Amino acid sequence: MAVVPDSPARAPEGQSDRPASEEDNRQLGAVASTDAFFRAASANLSVRPDTTERDISADLLKRHYGLEGTITTLSSEVERTVEVTLPTSCRLILKTSTRPEAVDSFRFQSAAMARLHAKANVVVPRVIPTRGGALMFKEDRVCGYLQTRIDGTPLHQAVPAPEQLFQTGNALARLDQALEKTELPSAHRPVLWNIRCWPRLMELAQNLPSGSIADNVRAAMAEYVSSVEPYIAGLDWQVTHNDPSPHNMIVTDQDLGFIDFGDGGWNPRIQDLAVAASHHVTDPALPLGGAEQLIAGYASVLPLSALEARVLTGLMKARQSALILVNYWRARLFPAEADYIKKNVARAERGLSILAPLDSPSGEAAVLTALALPQPDDPGGLTHQTGSRT
Known part of the structure; x- marks a missing residue:
């Protein structure tokens, strides 16, 4: 009987421990923002x-x-x-x-x-x-x-208790920490979810329903272009998962697991936190909609820099807007698959409506408040020991 081999596969070529410089990030960002990159990335999702x-x-x-x-x-x-x-x-x-x-x-x-x-x-x-x-x-x-x-329960089916959200942020930071200072083959391939494609996504705005959804998206993308994009070259860039949504995180007996790296690539590290946090903005009574504990859990492993704290809410709103824009576009292209394509859209629309009142200063203040939160009780022992950024 055939068995699943335990021996490791050959390591891929192209891995390196050379950290990228800020000039590298500027050059890579310039490449990613070219028309050819955006068109290639769009074409990949239009079939x-x-x-x-x-x-x-x-x-x-x-x-x-x-x-x-x-x-x-x-x-x-x-x-x-x-x-x-x-x-x-x-x-x-x-x-x-x-597909090639x-x-x-x-x-x-x-x-x-x-x-x-x-x-x-x-x-x-x-x-x-x-x-x-x-x-x-x-x-x-x-x-x-x-x-x-991976055997377990998808995070979107789990109860979002404070300790679970803290553990989610903690596990995500450990994932980013494990990918720090490394390059992987094809990390710079065209991906529509790449952060430097975001301003170009407004070309898809005609697919949005009129009203508050479109208004919130336009405002969030305008804020990104004016208040976030000019500073992203100064962030720490690395290989990231780039889609740690509740559908791609699994609660297991061992720890929180991560699946589906198809949107991953070279991005600001804080982008993973922005993506994950944007999916947990659900409570209009809280400044960040309930994503506070997730942010605190992430920072318990990888403390946020002053710049990361300043741009985080802008990144969260832009990511929610990107999800709305891309999936309304793809749902119109493929109406038979619209329900599956738009599985996260309602969450993004609600989350964006909660974050919409935050401007850059109030968003930064909300993030700093979240970073000062005490660690929640963890009766199940889910939260692992954390380390400092190296």
Whole structure:
């Protein structure tokens, strides 16, 4: 009987421990803001998923991994994603695509998880090496990779208690800490969620419903351009997950786990906190809508700089706006998949309406107040020991 190999896959080429300088960040930001980058990133999300292709997952699994199992297709916005249940009841995830741009995306995703799986304090899927020991495979028109499946409860189904939010921020900071001072292959590929694409996203504004939603988006993006974008080169940049939404974080018996690195790449580190916090703005009675404990948990591991504290709420609002803009656009392109595409839109619209009254000074004040919060009680022992930024 075939078994899932325990030996590590070959390390990807292109990894480096050289930290990027501020000049590097300026140059990379300039590249990311070019028309060609934005158009390529938009094109990648303007085509249907690979569901129309004949499913050859079983053949690929046998040929590249020597494994057989029951195949179940899962929902996915871009690539084909299937769950593989082996005769041993072990469950794996196989991602494949026939698109040329998927090669770079899968190269990045598999390398990121392989890098993180070696870290003792971060929970991510384990990449299963091919028969030849590689992180991914490529043959003819198809490429893909195989990973383990994390067992647990998706964060969006969990109760957002203060201690859980603090642990979420804590775990996210440890993830960013594990990715600090490293480069991964294809980290600079075109991704529409890249921060320097955001001002260009207003080209999609005609897809928004009229009224307060469109008004809030326009105001948030204008604030980003005037009060945040001029300063992002001064932030600490590194490889980030770039989509730590409640659908991509799993509450496990061990710790909080992270899945789906498909939007990851080279971004300001604080961007991961902005994304995660933006999804937890739900309570209009609180200045940051309830994201305060998540922010405090993150800062308990990676203390925020003065600049990060100043721009965080602007980044949160811009990310909420980006999510609204991109998903209204894609829902119009693919009406049959609109419900899945817009699964996070209502949360973003509500969160943006809560944060809309905050200008830059009041947003900064709210963040500084959150940073001073005491650590909540943790009766389940979920919060791990934290370290300082190195």
